[in-house]
Amino acid sequence: GAVVSQHPSRVICKSGTSVKIECRSLDFQATTMFWYRQFPKQSLMLMATSNEGSKATYEQGVEKDKFLINHASLTLSTLTVTSAHPEDSSFYICSARPPTKGYTEAFFGQGTRLTVV
């Protein structure tokens, strides 16, 4: 089946620094990828839709300058948390839908646990 790989799985950073999270589709091309945020014991909230070769589409309430998304190739999207603060600590998950599945089945990365200290 399709594989989505996310890196790193865990990261601890100091307040005020930036952190980059990578999401790769390993065996298919993804023109669109999705970034979610999950707070402890809560559901996944869609943050933004990453579009290859164009600007990402952010959900209401998500700061574009805070969460920078770059989708420079058909297999890689990156999420950069800029000037991170403790309240940005969360579990971030990316997903992509392979065209061979009719764009209906989403595959998820392993997630990234971000801790800002």
Added chain:
Amino acid sequence: AQSVTQLDSQVPVFEEAPVELRCNYSSSVSVYLFWYVQYPNQGLQLLLKYLSGSTLVKGINGFEAEFNKSQTSFHLRKPSVHISDTAEYFCAVIQGGSEKLVFGKGTKLTVNP
């Protein structure tokens, strides 16, 4: 806007007992429905999906779900659970014509020996 309601936040059961995790969605138009499982500190794995056709859908690990259009429900069932089924389960929906996957709040299934 599309919404998904998982009525139970936590479901404790004993091993080998049957279980049903409930899910209701809001849309009256065509939808695609999914159940995902999440183990601690991991991403989501697809259990099963309903796109069209038979309303009874069978998935991995012995799970099944039934799409009920009149009740706008897509409840997940397993006749006999194992300790290894302990995880968080998410119901999700894509409304026809949309790209966005909308999740319920999740149900924590705990299987006790």
